[in-house]
Amino acid sequence: xxxxxxxxxxxxxxxxxxxxxxxxxxxxxxxxxxxxxxxxxxxxxxxxxxxxxxxxxxxxxxxxxxxxxxxxxxxxxxxxxxxxxxxxxxxxxxxxxxxxxxxxxxxxxxxxxxxxxxxxxxxxxxxxxxxxxxxxxxxxxxxxxxxxxxxxxxxxxxxxxxxxxxxxxxxxxxxxxxxxxxxxxxxxxxxxxxxxxxxxxxxxxxxxxxxxxxxxxxxxxxxxxxxxxxxxxxxxxxxxxxxxxxxxxxxxxxxxxxxxxxxxxxxxxxxxxxxxxxxxxxxxxxxxxxxxxxxxxxxxxxxxxxxxxxxxxxxxxxxxxxxxxxxxxxxxxxxxxxxxxxxxxxxxxxxxxxxxxxxxxxxxxxxxxxxxxxxxxxxxxxxxxxxxxxxxxxxxxxxxxxxxxxxxxxxxxxxxxxxxxxxxxxxxxxxxxxxxxxxxxxxxxxxxxxxxxxxxxxxxxxxxxxxxxxxxxxxxxxxxxxxxxx
Amino acid sequence: xxxxxxxxxxxxxxxxxxxxxxxxxxxxxxxxxxxxxxxxxxxxxxxxxxxxxxxxxxxxxxxxxxxxxxxxxxxxxxxxxxxxxxxxxxxxxxxxxxxxxxxxxxxxxxxxxxxxxxxxxxxxxxxxxxxxxxxxxxxxxxxxxxxxxxxxxxxxxxxxxxxxxxxxxxxxxxxxxxxxxxxxxxxxxxxxxxxxxxxxxxxxxxxxxxxxxxxxxxxxxxxxxxxxxxxxxxxxxxxxxxxxxxxxxxxxxxxxxxxxxxxxxxxxxxxxxxxxxxxxxxxxxxxxxxxxxxxxxxxxxxxxxxxxxxxxxxxxxxxxxxxxxxxxxxxxxxxxxxxxxxxxxxxxxxxxxxxxxxxxxxxxxxxxxxxxxxxxxxxxxxxxxxxxxxxxxxxxxxxxxxxxxxxxxxxxxxx
Numbered sequence: 001x002x003x004x005x006x007x008x009x010x011x012x013x014x015x016x017x018x019x020x021x022x023x024x025x026x027x028x029x030x031x032x033x034x035x036x037x038x039x040x041x042x043x044x045x046x047x048x049x050x051x052x053x054x055x056x057x058x059x060x061x062x063x064x065x066x067x068x069x070x071x072x073x074x075x076x077x078x079x080x081x082x083x084x085x086x087x088x089x090x091x092x093x094x095x096x097x098x099x100x101x102x103x104x105x106x107x108x109x110x111x112x113x114x115x116x117x118x119x120x121x122x123x124x125x126x127x128x129x130x131x132x133x134x135x136x137x138x139x140x141x142x143x144x145x146x147x148x149x150x151x152x153x154x155x156x157x158x159x160x161x162x163x164x165x166x167x168x169x170x171x172x173x174x175x176x177x178x179x180x181x182x183x184x185x186x187x188x189x190x191x192x193x194x195x196x197x198x199x200x201x202x203x204x205x206x207x208x209x210x211x212x213x214x215x216x217x218x219x220x221x222x223x224x225x226x227x228x229x230x231x232x233x234x235x236x237x238x239x240x241x242x243x244x245x246x247x248x249x250x251x252x253x254x255x256x257x258x259x260x261x262x263x264x265x266x267x268x269x270x271x272x273x274x275x276x277x278x279x280x281x282x283x284x285x286x287x288x289x290x291x292x293x294x295x296x297x298x299x300x301x302x303x304x305x306x307x308x309x310x311x312x313x314x315x316x317x318x319x320x321x322x323x324x325x326x327x328x329x330x331x332x333x334x335x336x337x338x339x340x341x342x343x344x345x346x347x348x349x350x351x352x353x354x355x356x357x358x359x360x361x362x363x364x365x366x367x368x369x370x371x372x373x374x375x376x377x378x379x380x381x382x383x384x385x386x387x388x389x390x391x392x393x394x395x396x397x398x399x400x401x402x403x404x405x406x407x408x409x410x411x412x413x414x415x416x417x418x419x420x421x422x423x424x425x426x427x428x429x430x431x432x433x434x435x436x437x438x439x440x441x442x443x444x445x446x447x448x449x450x451x452x453x454x455x456x457x458x459x460x461x462x463x464x465x466x467x468x469x470x471x472x473x474x475x476x477x478x479x480x481x482x483x484x485x486x
Numbered sequence: 487x488x489x490x491x492x493x494x495x496x497x498x499x500x501x502x503x504x505x506x507x508x509x510x511x512x513x514x515x516x517x518x519x520x521x522x523x524x525x526x527x528x529x530x531x532x533x534x535x536x537x538x539x540x541x542x543x544x545x546x547x548x549x550x551x552x553x554x555x556x557x558x559x560x561x562x563x564x565x566x567x568x569x570x571x572x573x574x575x576x577x578x579x580x581x582x583x584x585x586x587x588x589x590x591x592x593x594x595x596x597x598x599x600x601x602x603x604x605x606x607x608x609x610x611x612x613x614x615x616x617x618x619x620x621x622x623x624x625x626x627x628x629x630x631x632x633x634x635x636x637x638x639x640x641x642x643x644x645x646x647x648x649x650x651x652x653x654x655x656x657x658x659x660x661x662x663x664x665x666x667x668x669x670x671x672x673x674x675x676x677x678x679x680x681x682x683x684x685x686x687x688x689x690x691x692x693x694x695x696x697x698x699x700x701x702x703x704x705x706x707x708x709x710x711x712x713x714x715x716x717x718x719x720x721x722x723x724x725x726x727x728x729x730x731x732x733x734x735x736x737x738x739x740x741x742x743x744x745x746x747x748x749x750x751x752x753x754x755x756x757x758x759x760x761x762x763x764x765x766x767x768x769x770x771x772x773x774x775x776x777x778x779x780x781x782x783x784x785x786x787x788x789x790x791x792x793x794x795x796x797x798x799x800x801x802x803x804x805x806x807x808x809x810x811x812x813x814x815x816x817x818x819x820x821x822x823x824x825x826x827x828x829x830x831x832x833x834x835x836x837x838x839x840x841x842x843x844x845x846x847x848x849x850x851x852x853x854x855x856x857x858x859x860x861x862x863x864x865x866x867x868x869x870x871x872x873x874x875x876x877x878x879x880x881x882x883x884x885x886x887x888x889x890x891x892x893x894x895x896x897x898x899x900x901x
């Protein structure tokens with residue numbers, strides 16, 4: 001905690017916090033696994049979580065494979081080599097060795113943290129109609145609204161709890177979308193994942209409220225490796241929100257999560273992310289490396305998976321939420337806003353893999369880069385020879401502010417089916433002087449004007465977000481671009 | 487393959503009169519090539535066309551030494567009909583005839599032995615191979631303020647005598663201030679199972695105009711790679727048009743650097759492929775100065791196991807404000823066995839630019855066919871009419887009307 005060591009810098013601290021209001025850290029005693037990645041650490045994690053043997057074996061198998069895998073290096077944002085032996089793979093608040101039974105048993109300091117984050121777990125019960133699962137460092141600390149969900153038969157809990165209570169379900173679906181034989185970071189996650197959310201929506205149930213997880217990295221030198229598994233059984237519907245923040249630290253921290261979605265016949269999953277990890281300071285020092293693997297499988301007929309993401313944080317964002325459209329008539333959607341400022345870098349996009357007949361996919365991506373940042377859209381649309389009558393529409397627009405930043409578009413388009421139609425469009429431009437002039441003439445200052453224009457640019461994506469998130473996201477868009485004009 | 491390379495390399499030295507300096511340089515290139523080998527799909531640029539696999543499968547053992555000591559007879563039938571032209575004829579990689587009958591002698595300079603150098607930015611191992619083995623590298627200089635009166639046609643002809651050979655060819659063009667050149671490359675092969683590696687380098691000085699038409703139309707069983715590097719100064723203009731249809735495999739790579747203000751580049755092309763052919767066009771347009779412009783349009787019609795790849799990249803660096811870049815690729819897949827892969831890429835570091843790209847692929851519109859059939863055409867005619875219309879769009883981009891008609895006739899368009 002280098003920042004806190006200097007007393008004179010308190011004022012600077014406050015100044016900094018104004019810019020990234022989630023930048024505080026909480027002093028809570030943590031239980032950590034020994035530093036480094038080894039069989040022993042994996043066994044330690046598995047043991048402390050009291051996991052069944054099959055899961056430990058599964059983890060070890062992933063670890064074996066990890067030894068032969070190489071870290072990929074084709075991405076645009078390069079980063080200094082990560083020393084995987086210098087990281088803590090497990091960190092949990094000490095008071096949690098015994099899991100709290102209800103919210104009242106929670107460490108008051110933790111509750112305070114979540115209050116600062118704007119997620120008052122207790123009040124939330126009454127105010128919003130959102131069930132929250134909060135993940136602090138490596139473990140899930142609390143889940144709200146449990147009773148109401150249980151009534152409907154919906155399982156919403158931390159994945160560790162699910163492993164204990166519903167092992168058959170977890171065993172059946174874990175690793176079916178992201179197998180342990182996947183790429184480096186996904187396999188790393190499979191070996192050392194600590195916690196995450198688990199959702200199961202039974203047949204024909206429409207989840208009555210938004211489910212939400214809030215991720216928070218607190219401890220330093222810690223990698224956060226959570227794993228989320230969402231299963232929507234036949235004819236069900238669920239909307240899931242994810243939010244992330246982290247304290248400001250000078251060193252870079254790694255976040256390598258895996259998210260797996262499975263939609264069976266006629267089911268629909270809507271997954272929204274507002275990602276606001278600490279992006280590093282003005283000079284690009286510190287910040288989170290957000291290397292996340294998100295993949296959805298439209299397993300059944302007429303299923304639908306929709307990804308919406310607002311990416312404003314992280315020093316480096318490197319992720320491609322994907323859809324495998326296996327069932328006939330299934331639909332995949334991807335809506336994304338990625339904003340990079342200062343020295344942030346992002347390489348994000350999606351993969352739409354059409355396998356079934358009459359499958360449809362739609363990609364809307366809006367990238368905004370300012371300052372010294374670099375923004376890349378990278379996407380794949382792959383139509384296999386059996387995916388008759390498939391459709392894809394892709395639109396990716398980039399907005400540049402200043403000539404120190406970059407915006408790149410790298411779409412891969414593969415079509416093996418003559419019966420299918422693909423269309424791809426991309427534009428890159430800047431905010432027009434006329435528009436700015438017009439807004440300023442009407443009394444807005446230049447920052448407000450830019451905010452307004454950018455929000456208009458992003459509207460198509462913001463509309464896809466659930467109401468509660470849309471407001472927050474809109475504000476975030478404004479904050480992220482502060483200081484980029486002029 | 488390494489042994490074979492070294493033996494062939496020694497052979498090529500024996501019959502030549504290279505200077506020691508050149509020999510050493512060539513050795514360097516050879517060693518570089520041996521180190522890297524033929525490009526394979528682990529390289530991003532060769533992701534969709536693994537040439538090392540293709541050569542292995544189609545040719546097998548490749549021989550790199552090509553004996554060009556004996557002259558070949560030029561069949562008069564290889565010439566393009568009805569076009570007044572200057573010509574250079576290459577038969578099996580040997581320059582048989584150089585004829586600039588329509589041009590003023592002192593305005594065009596032809597050198598057939600010049601210092602090899604490599605300052606183009608996009609080196610790959612095939613260019614090293616080319617430099618190591620090319621026998622005569624030509625340099626054509628067009629003097630200041632001189633415009634070619636008639637087009638220059640370069641015939642790349644191979645006859646049945648050669649098989650499993652690697653032919654390397656290199657020509658450098660210097661277009662001095664305010665000069666202009668119309669260049670047509672005609673690929674005409676009777677041979678099969680050879681690997682032909684061509685490297686063109688163009689230097690366009692201020693106000694120079696280059697029009698280059700690359701025509702690969704005649705069916706043949708060869709594997710071809712062509713790299714074209716273009717350097718453009720202020721207010722210069724280049725127009726490249728590619729007809730990619732005849733060879734079993736053909737990859738055309740264009741690297742264009744817009745170094746001067748107001749320079750512009752146009753790259754258009756069409757794929758018309760059937761019978762397991764695999765063709766690729768890869769372009770990189772680097773906008774390096776203000777007010778530069780580029781335009782690309784690629785259209786493909788694919789049938790019968792054919793595969794087409796288009797990789798286009800527009801790069802804009804931070805000084806290149808007011809850039810205008812455009813890229814569009816469209817493909818019609820006529821049956822289930824075909825494949826179209828595209829990677830239209832934008833890399834932009836300047837904010838005051840207008841760049842866009844589009845890509846679409848799909849089948850022929852059934853409604854359009856129905857409409858035409860209801861007007862009395864049969865299915866085949868309707869299909870042909872629609873495909874012709876689709877391709878005509880890009881052919882109309884050719885700015886030289888004489889050459890436009892020539893290409894139309896060649897492909898068989900009825901006016």
